[in-house]
Amino acid sequence: MMDDALLVHRAARGDGEAQDALARAILERGYACEISREDAVTAAEVYARLAASHGTNSGMTLLGGVLFKRAEVAEYNGDTELAIACTVEGVRCLDQLADAGDEPAAELLAAYAPFLRPEVMALATSRLPLDRKE
Numbered sequence: 001m002m003d004d005a006l007l008v009h010r011a012a013r014g015d016g017e018a019q020d021a022l023a024r025a026i027l028e029r030g031y032a033c034e035i036s037r038e039d040a041v042t043a044a045e046v047y048a049r050l051a052a053s054h055g056t057n058s059g060m061t062l063l064g065g066v067l068f069k070r071a072e073v074a075e076y077n078g079d080t081e082l083a084i085a086c087t088v089e090g091v092r093c094l095d096q097l098a099d100a101g102d103e104p105a106a107e108l109l110a111a112y113a114p115f116l117r118p119e120v121m122a123l124a125t126s127r128l129p130l131d132r133k134e
Contacts, residue, residue: 016054023047040129091124
């Protein structure tokens with residue numbers, strides 16, 4: 001991995017690959033207990049959203065996965081509303097790609113599907129807007 005300062009600089013200048021790499025690196029640090037998992041998923045979500053804004057399938061798949069991780073942390077912390085909102089948004093990201101034939105997105109969605117609440121799947125497929133509190 002390249003120097004963190006260079007990666008941050010590239011990400012700040014709009015480099016989608018650097019944004020993707022930062023999101024992944026931050027998640028790794030959170031799960032290695034170098035930083036709190038809550039801080040890690042929050043920061044990773046920011047970089048994943050930036051990466052997804054470039055319109056690439058890999059960026060959108062990353063965002064879907066990060067949203068699932070953020071939902072897990074929110075659920076653990078007792079914030080069920082945030083957990084549901086993140087999960088619904090993650091399902092929507094991945095479902096859109098899977099419908100278009102993106103295999104990595106379909107595989108990630110299939111891996112999480114058995115653990116999703118029925119009401120979350122219903123919300124995700126309804127396409128109703130979510131009022132998400134931050």
